[in-house]
Structure formats: C-alpha cells, structure tokens
Amino acid sequence: MATKTLDRLWRLLLFVSKLCCLTLLLSSYTTPCMCRVGLVAQSNSLEERASKALELAQSGNLESAEDELRKVVALEPDNGEFLQELGTVLAMEKKLEESTSFFERALRIEPGALVARRYLAANLWQLHRFAEARQNLQILLKAKPGDPQTLLLLGMVSENTADYSTAVKTLSSVPALVRAQPESIAALARSYYHIGDADKARLWLKELLNHPAGTRAVLLGAQIADEMQDYRTAEMLLASLPTDLSDQATVKYQLALVKFHASQFAESEKLVQQLLDAGHQSGEIYRLLGRCREEQHHHQDAVRAFQEAIKLEPTNVTSYLDLGKILLTERRLVPALELTRRTANAFPESSRVFVLKGSVELAAALFTDAVDSFSRALQLDASGADASIGLARAQFGSGMIQQAEGTLERAIANFPNKAPFELELAQLLLKQAETGDEGAGARAEQLLKSAVVHDDTLAEAHYQLGELELVRGQAQRALIHLEKAAKLNPTSAKTHFALSRAFRRLGRNEEAAKQAALYDKLKDQETSRASAAPSTN
Numbered sequence: 155m156a157t158k159t160l161d162r163l164w165r166l167l168l169f170v171s172k173l174c175c176l177t178l179l180l181s182s183y184t185t186p187c188m189c190r191v192g193l194v195a196q197s198n199s200l201e202e203r204a205s206k207a208l209e210l211a212q213s214g215n216l217e218s219a220e221d222e223l224r225k226v227v228a229l230e231p232d233n234g235e236f237l238q239e240l241g242t243v244l245a246m247e248k249k250l251e252e253s254t255s256f257f258e259r260a261l262r263i264e265p266g267a268l269v270a271r272r273y274l275a276a277n278l279w280q281l282h283r284f285a286e287a288r289q290n291l292q293i294l295l296k297a298k299p300g301d302p303q304t305l306l307l308l309g310m311v312s313e314n315t316a317d318y319s320t321a322v323k324t325l326s327s328v329p330a331l332v333r334a335q336p337e338s339i340a341a342l343a344r345s346y347y348h349i350g351d352a353d354k355a356r357l358w359l360k361e362l363l364n365h366p367a368g369t370r371a372v373l374l375g376a377q378i379a380d381e382m383q384d385y386r387t388a389e390m391l392l393a394s395l396p397t398d399l400s401d402q403a404t405v406k407y408q409l410a411l412v413k414f415h416a417s418q419f420a421e422s423e424k425l426v427q428q429l430l431d432a433g434h435q436s437g438e439i440y441r442l443l444g445r446c447r448e449e450q451h452h453h454q455d456a457v458r459a460f461q462e463a464i465k466l467e468p469t470n471v472t473s474y475l476d477l478g479k480i481l482l483t484e485r486r487l488v489p490a491l492e493l494t495r496r497t498a499n500a501f502p503e504s505s506r507v508f509v510l511k512g513s514v515e516l517a518a519a520l521f522t523d524a525v526d527s528f529s530r531a532l533q534l535d536a537s538g539a540d541a542s543i544g545l546a547r548a549q550f551g552s553g554m555i556q557q558a559e560g561t562l563e564r565a566i567a568n569f570p571n572k573a574p575f576e577l578e579l580a581q582l583l584l585k586q587a588e589t590g591d592e593g594a595g596a597r598a599e600q601l602l603k604s605a606v607v608h609d610d611t612l613a614e615a616h617y618q619l620g621e622l623e624l625v626r627g628q629a630q631r632a633l634i635h636l637e638k639a640a641k642l643n644p645t646s647a648k649t650h651f652a653l654s655r656a657f658r659r660l661g662r663n664e665e666a667a668k669q670a671a672l673y674d675k676l677k678d679q680e681t682s683r684a685s686a687a688p689s690t691n
Contacts, residue, residue, distance in 0.1 A: 200226055200229060200230055200233075200236070203222055203225070203226050204222075204223065204226050204236055204239055206222060208239065210222065211243050211246065216243060216246055216247050217247075219243050220240070220243050220244065220247065223236065223239055223240040223243055224240065226240075227240050227256075232263060233263075234259075234260040234261075234263035234264040234267060234270075235260075235264075237256045237257070237259050237260035237263070238256070238257065238260045238267060238269065238270045238273075240256050241253045241254075241255075241256035241257040241260060241270065241273065241274075242273060244256065245273060245276075245277060250277045250280055250281055251281065253273075253277055254274060254277045254278065254281065257270050257271075257273055257274035257277065258274065261274065266297070268294060268297060268298065271290050271293060271294055272290075272294060272303065272304065272307075274290055275287045275290040275291050275294065275304075275307055276307060278290065279307060279310060279311055279314070282314075284311050284314055284315045287307070287311050288308065288311050288312075288315075291304055291307060291308045291311065292308075295308070302328045302330075302331055303331070305324045305325075305327055305328050306324070306325065306328050306331045306332070306338065308320070308324045309321045309323075309324035309325035309328075309332075309338070309341065309342070309345075310325075310337075310338065310341055312324060312345075313325075313341040313342075313344060313345050316348075318344075318345040318348040318349050319345075319349055321341065321342070321345040322342065322345045322346060322349060322351075325338065325341060325342040325345065326342065333361060333365075335367075336362055336365055336367045336370065336371035336374050336375070337374070339358055339359070339361055339362060339365075339371075339375070340359075340362075340374050340375065340377075340378045342358050343355040343356075343358040343359045343375070343378055344378050344381070344382065346358065347378075347382040347384070348382075352382075352384060355382070355384070356379075356384070356387050359375040359378060359379060359387060359391065362374065362375040362391070363375075363391070363394055369395060369399060369401065369405075372391050372392070372394060372395055373392075373404065373405070373408060375391045376388045376389075376391040376392050376408055376412070377408070379391060380408075380411060380412045380415055383415070385412055385415065385416040388412045389409065389412055392405055392408060392409050392412070403429055403432070403434045406425055406428065406429055407425075407426075407429060407434075407438075407439065407442075409425060410422045410425035410426050410429070410442060411442065413425065414442065414445065414446060414449075417449075419446045419449045419450050420446075420450065422442070422446050423443060423446035423447065423450070426439055426442050426443045426446060427443070430443070435466060436466060436467070437463040437464075437466045437467030437470050437472075437473055438463075440459050440460070440462045440463035440466065440473075441459070441460065441463045441472065441473055441476055443459040444456045444457075444458075444459030444460040444463065444476060444477075444480075445476070447459060448480055448483075453480060453483075453484055456480055457477065457480060457481070460473055460476045460477035460480065461477065463476070464477065471497070471501045471504050471506070471507060474493065474497040474500075474501075474507070475497075475506055475507065475510055477493060478490055478493050478494050478497065478510045478514065479510065481493065481514075482510070482513060482514050482517060485517070487514060487517055487518045490514045490517075491514055491515070491518060491520075494507070494510055494511040494514050494515075495511065497510075497511070498511050498527075503534060504534070505531045505532075505534035505535035505538055505541065506531075508527045508528070508530045508531035508534065508541070509527075509528065509531045509538060509540050509541050509544060511527040512524045512525075512527030512528040512531065512541070512544045512545075512548060513544060515527055515548075516544060516547055516548055516551065519551065521548050521549075521551035521552040522548075522552055524544065524547075524548035524551070525545065525548040525549055525552055525554075527548075528541050528542075528544040528545035528548055529545060531544075531545075532545065537569075539565070539569060539571070539574060539575075542561060542562070542564075542565040542569075542575065543562075543565075543574065543575065543578050545558075545561050546558040546559075546561040546562045546565075546578060546579075546582065547578075549561060550582055550585075555582075555586070558582060559579065559582065562575050562578055562579040562582070563579070566579070571608070571609070572604075572605075572608050573604075573605045573606075573608035573609035573612055573615070574605075574609075574612075576601045576602070576604050576605040576608065576615075577601070577602065577605045577612055577614060577615045577618075579598075579601055580597075580598040580599075580601035580602045580605065580615070580618065581598075581614075581618070583595070583597050583598035583601070584598045584618065598618075599619070599622055602615050602618050602619050602622075603619070606619070610638075611642055612642075613638075613639045613642035613643035613646065613649070614639070614643075616635040616636070616638040616639035616642065617635070617636065617639040617646070617648070617649050617652065619635040620632040620633070620634075620635035620636035620639060620649075620652055620656070621652060623635065624652065624655060624656060624659075627659075629655075629656045629659040629660050630660065632652070632656045633653070633656045633657075633660070636649060636652050636653045636656055637653070640653060645676060646676075647673050647676035647677050647680065650669045650670075650672040650673040650676065651669070651670070651673040653666075653669040654666045654667075654669035654670040654673060657669060
C-alpha cells in the first residue's frame with residue numbers, strides 16, 4: 155500500500171507546485187506515468203475512491219477531490235496514507251491550517267513518512283510557524299542528509315528568522331534550486347547583505363536580470379537592494395527594464411521610492427508628479443508625494459497630498475496616520491485632535507491610531523486622555539514600544555510618577571531592545587533629581603550608561619551623560635559624550651551649546667566659538683520654522 159500511496163502523492167506534485175512556496179521545494183520532481191492509475195484502480199474500494207479523488211485533483215477539481223478524500227478518511231481515520239493525500243489536496247487549496255493537522259495526524263501514525271514531513275514543513279513555513287518548520291526540516295536532514303529541497307526550505311526559514319549565516323550556508327549549497335525562483339534568489343541576496351558581503355549579494359541580484367520570471371524578478375531584486383540601502387544597485391536593476399513595458403507606471407513608482415529612500419526628495423517628487431500627470435492616481439502615489447513634500451518642508455502641500463490620498467482610499471489607515479503626524483509636527487493641535495478622534499472611531503482596532511491619538515493629546519497637555527489612548531494601544535498590541543514610552547510620559551504628566559516608573563521598568567524587563575526605555579526612565583529620574591532627589595540622579599546615570607552599552611547610537615543618552623559630566627566639572631569626560639552626540643545628531647542645538655561650554659572650560663576658545671556659532675544658527679532655523687508654521691487652530 156505504501157508504494158501505491160507514494161505513486162498517488164507523486165502524481166499530485168505538479169499541482170501542488172502551483173503554490174509558490176511548494177514550487178521552491180518540489181521543482182525537481184516530475185509527474186509519474188499515468189499507467190499507475192490502472193494498478194491503483196485494481197485495489198480495494200477505498201483505494202479506488204482515493205484514486206478517483208486524485209484523478210479529480212489532477213484535473214483541477216480540488217473541491218470534489220477534497221470531498222471524496224474526506225469520506226475515505228472518515229471510513230478509515232487511522233490510515234496514514236489517506237491522511238497524507240487529504241493533507242496534500244488541502245495544501246493545494248491553500249487551506250494550510252487544516253492541511254497541517256492532517257499531515258501531523260499522518261506522521262503520528264507513520265513518523266518516517268518523509269514526503270508528509272516535507273509538506274508539513276512547507277505548510278508551517280507559510281504559516282510563519284518557523285520554529286516548528288525548522289524542527290521538521292532537521293528531522294528530514296537527519297533521515298536524508300544533503301537533501302536539496304530540504305536544504306532550500308531550511309534556508310528560506312533561516313532567512314525569515316534572521317539567521318542569515320545559516321541561510322547563506324544552506325541556500326548557497328543548492329544554487330540550481332535557488333536560481334529556479336526569484337524569491338529564493340532574493341532571500342539569498344538579502345542574507346548576504348546582512349552578513350556584510352554586499353558583493354555576493356549584488357552578484358545574485360544580477361541573476362534576476364535575465365530570469366524567466368521577467369519584470370517581476372527584476373522588480374523584486376530592486377526592492378531587496380532598496381531595502382538594504384544599496385540604491386545604486388536598485389536603480390541599475392530598474393534601468394535594465396525596457397522603456398516600452400505595459401506596466402511602466404510600476405517601474406517609475408518603484409524608482410521614485412528608491413530616490414525617496416536615498417534622500418533625493420526633489421527627484422522622487424518629480425517622478426511622482428509625472429505619474430499623476432499621466433493619470434495614475436492612487437492613495438499610494440499621493441502618500442509618497444506627501445512624504446516628499448514633507449521632507450522638503452513644504453508642509454501645506456504635504457497636507458493637501460495626504461488629504462487627496464484619504465479621498466481616494468478612505469479605508470486605508472496609513473493616509474490618516476501620515477496626515478496626523480504632519481499636523482502634530484506643525485503643532486496644529488486642534489485639527490490634529492479632531493482628526494485622530496475621528497480616525498480612532500473609524501479604526502478602533504488599530505494600535506497605531508491610538509499611539510498617534512495619545513501623542514497628539516500629550517502634546518496638547520491632555521494627559522488623562524493620553525493615558526487612556528496609550529493604554530488602549532497597548533491592549534491592542536502589547537509589543538508596541540512607542541505606546542509604552544507614550545504611556546509613561548502621559549502618566550508622568552498626570553502626576554502618576556510611580557505608575558510611569560512601573561511602566562518603564564516592565565518595558566525594560568520585557569523588551570529585547572532595552573535602551574530606549576532605559577533612556578526614557580533616566581530622563582524621568584533626572585526630572586525628579588531636579589527637586590533634590592539625589593538617589594534619582596544616581597539611578598538615572600546608571601540607566602544612561604546601560605542605555606549606551608545596549609545601543610551606542612542614542613544621541614540623547616550621550617548628551618545627557620555629557621551634561622552630567624559638565625555639572626560635576628569633568629569637561630574632558632563630557633567632551634567624549636557630547637562629540638558623540640553631535641555626530642549622531644548634528645542638528646541638535648542644545649548639544650552644540652553644551653559643546654561650546656565644554657571647550658570653553660578646557661581653554662579651547664576657538665572651538666568653543668565655532669560651537670556657539672552653530673548653536674546660534676540652529677536656533678535661528680528653529681525660530682524661522684516655528685514662525686512659518688501655521689497656528690495650532
């Protein structure tokens with residue numbers, strides 16, 4: 155019976171390959187000879203019905219195949235082979251959760267069924283149950299070391315879980331299979347970028363230039379290069395596409411995105427405007443236009459672009475968030491409050507909406523309302539770092555000092571990236587130290603030092619440490635932190651002011667004067683922007 159079932163399963167492989175993920179796994183298989191059908195048809199009635207179901211699947215009638223196999227499984231529920239067949243048909247229908255349950259049942263009956271285990275691993279991968287997928291793949295490799303399809307899927311799982319070294323090792327060991335699908339080439343290239351080997355990443359992305367998948371493959375490669383901030387390679391890939399493509403708008407939009415990410419905002423806006431002039435209007439295009447204008451400080455034009463995006467796509471929350479953020483940036487708090495309240499009513503299950511609502515309320519000193527909004531955001535998504543920090547700030551503003559400290563202490567304990575919460579708690583404690591609480595000041599310094607150990611790119615943490623050193627008269631030690639802060643955030647006026655004080659105390663008057671001049675320039679720019687901004691109503 156096992157041989158007959160394997161024949162039946164292999165006859166399904168061509169159809170299962172219609173699923174993108176299973177194509178990666180099963181591309182090396184071929185369709186078995188149809189003469190097997192006659193052999194199967196001579197077996198008992200249940201096998202005949204199973205065989206009939208597979209013929210239905212082979213003809214594309216998956217619904218009827220599923221129905222017939224369910225009846226077969228109901229009559230013989232402990233037959234691992236029938237369970238595998240039903241699981242396979244369900245996978246073909248993309249009913250992955252149910253398909254997974256049948257493969258698991260089949261493997262409990264026959265743990266050595268390698269085909270079922272490979273299909274199960276593929277399902278688990280698609281369901282983002284990566285740890286379970288990896289466990290099954292390791293079992294497969296132990297039973298069949300060096301199996302190419304298993305190595306391919308293990309590489310894909312590893313890339314999805316940021317285990318880039320393993321992804322490079324496994325995917326590069328099966329280059330023929332990797333080349334078969336643009337998605338696997340993209341995964342290998344991304345992994346090479348992450349381990350610091352950009353040259354090999356580019357070589358793999360160039361494989362997409364002449365890939366049978368055509369334009370889709372090149373666009374995917376450009377997206378990977380863009381994501382990894384290799385903008386030159388992204389533009390090269392996009393420039394390789396013929397100018398007479400029917401979907402030239404997609405190519406131009408992708409190029410506009412690359413230009414935007416490369417901080418070429420004027421060039422990006424020009425491309426977006428060309429799309430709009432040609433009649434390609436969508437919320438996505440108007441959002442990019444708004445972001446280009448925002449980056450160039452054309453705030454009113456940006457607001458109009460986001461409003462157009464909302465008109466075109468009134469159910470897309472992203473446009474509301476973009477508009478709310480720019481209103482908040484401009485301190486137009488009355489329209490921002492109105493917008494975020496309406497948005498919260500329209501999208502009551504969006505954590506991001508309540509984070510924005512809380513941020514606007516915080517800016518408007520509506521601390522109690524902000525506590526409610528950030529609390530709701532955390533109910534919807536407990537992993538929201540911005541919500542935790544916002545809640546602590548709102549609690550502190552409401553006079554709930556102990557609750558604010560507790561919120562940040564819990565975040566430090568629970569979040570893998572502790573540094574932002576350590577910095578936030580340190581700043582809270584520094585405010586308490588201003589009232590004479592010496593213990594708060596000592597704890598704040600400990601937290602700041604811990605924050606820069608966990609993340610040395612926090613400009614504010616370095617600035618605060620520099621200020622503390624200045625207070626105790628240690629100008630040379632302060633200089634180390636303040637110069638680091640200025641390098642990380644060169645537009646911070648307060649950092650340049652602190653640097654001028656440190657240089658002056660060290661007798662380096664010329665450098666002190668330069669920093670003071672930078673401070674004056676940055677403060678003038680802040681004043682100009684503030685005077686140019688609309689009123690808060």
